Amino acid sequence: MELIANVLAVFFLLAGVTFMLVGSIGINRFPDVYCRAHAATKVDTLGIMLFVLGLVFFTGLSITSLKLILVAIFVSLTSPVAAHALTRRALLHGVKPWTKK
Amino acid sequence: MTQNPGTEQVQTGFFKKYRGLLLQALVLMALWLILSGRFYFEPIFYGAVSVALVVWLNSKIRHIPLSNGEILTGQRIKILRLLTYIPWLLWQIVMSAFFVAYLTLHPKMPINPMIVRFKSKLPNSLAKVILGNSISLTPGTLTMDIRGDYFTVHAIVDKVEQDLVSGDMESRVGQLYLDSCTPEEMCTDISITKRGLEAKKALQRDEEKK
Numbered sequence: 534m535e536l537i538a539n540v541l542a543v544f545f546l547l548a549g550v551t552f553m554l555v556g557s558i559g560i561n562r563f564p565d566v567y568c569r570a571h572a573a574t575k576v577d578t579l580g581i582m583l584f585v586l587g588l589v590f591f592t593g594l595s596i597t598s599l600k601l602i603l604v605a606i607f608v609s610l611t612s613p614v615a616a617h618a619l620t621r622r623a624l625l626h627g628v629k630p631w632t633k634k
Numbered sequence: 635m636t637q638n639p640g641t642e643q644v645q646t647g648f649f650k651k652y653r654g655l656l657l658q659a660l661v662l663m664a665l666w667l668i669l670s671g672r673f674y675f676e677p678i679f680y681g682a683v684s685v686a687l688v689v690w691l692n693s694k695i696r697h698i699p700l701s702n703g704e705i706l707t708g709q710r711i712k713i714l715r716l717l718t719y720i721p722w723l724l725w726q727i728v729m730s731a732f733f734v735a736y737l738t739l740h741p742k743m744p745i746n747p748m749i750v751r752f753k754s755k756l757p758n759s760l761a762k763v764i765l766g767n768s769i770s771l772t773p774g775t776l777t778m779d780i781r782g783d784y785f786t787v788h789a790i791v792d793k794v795e796q797d798l799v800s801g802d803m804e805s806r807v808g809q810l811y812l813d814s815c816t817p818e819e820m821c822t823d824i825s826i827t828k829r830g831l832e833a834k835k836a837l838q839r840d841e842e843k844k
Contacts (some may be wrong), residue, residue, distance in 0.1 A: 550647070552731060552735065555735045555738055555739065556738075558738055558739070559734060559735070559737075559738035562738055562743065562746075563725070563738070563743075564745075565747075567747060567776065567778075567788045568747055568777055568790060570788075571734055571736055571774065571776055571788075571790055572738060573841075574770055574771070574776065575727070575730040575731050575733075575734045575771065575773075576734050576735050576738070576770065578727060578729045578731065579727055579728060579730075579731030580731070580835055596668065596671040599668045600669065600671075601692060603665070603668060603669075605695060609727065609771070610767070612771030613766075613767045613771055614767065614770075616770055616776055617753060617766065617770060617776070617777050617778065617779075619776045620776055620788060621778050621779045624778050624779065624786070624834055624837070625832060625834060625837070627831070627834065629829075629831075630788070630828065630829070631747060632746075632747065632748075632828045632829075633745070634746075634748045
């Protein structure tokens, strides 16, 4: 039983780390601030959620895992707000969106 | 801010009248217990006192108008529909992460960004906040601004722009508050631009109108 939990934990941790890496690559690869915000919001949210899920499997069902789930909830609530605040300011400040030629 | 007369819900009975406050107290107490992690008398007692104080303050806050003069009473969120909405949103988060990851890792990066502006018929500010956050979490779209009834959204490829203006998500959010709403009537007055200046000017026009 503990083996299965550990395998699941490692799987989800690796998946989360992969998504966070892809998110970071996206922040560097996308052409302008708006597209970069896409990468920072969506990919990293799922990355952190998977990472936390892996930690939940690692600790088992306890107060600590409930706190970890709270972390995931707050991250998924705040990351779209942060991206919204950044892109809104960028738009009002006159940052030109990149367009396909 | 005009509110539909048909959507006002009748408030009768103790439970229905104070449903929001009771739920709030339950959620806050659960949060307190999780964060404290101790289940004997003293922490629970202090928790109950704090929860009572917060709920009392929040019950006052509900009657203070928002900055646009709207008062958040009269319309309640439908809990059962919220419980079906959250799993759908989680699934959308997974989809969108895979989608943006695909775009990131694609060698040619097939993106075609554009700024979409549309008018939504959602009944109140809370519904608009839910929709704004949901748009940011669904594939390839990002809420840039909400002024009045107008949403300014950044879409990263053509396909997600079509999904957005089809009004599917608006109707899902609308159903949290309204009895029935169809995707066709929720999303109107759509305009697409690729230039940031145009979008900015549209925003400033809205500001002057108010």
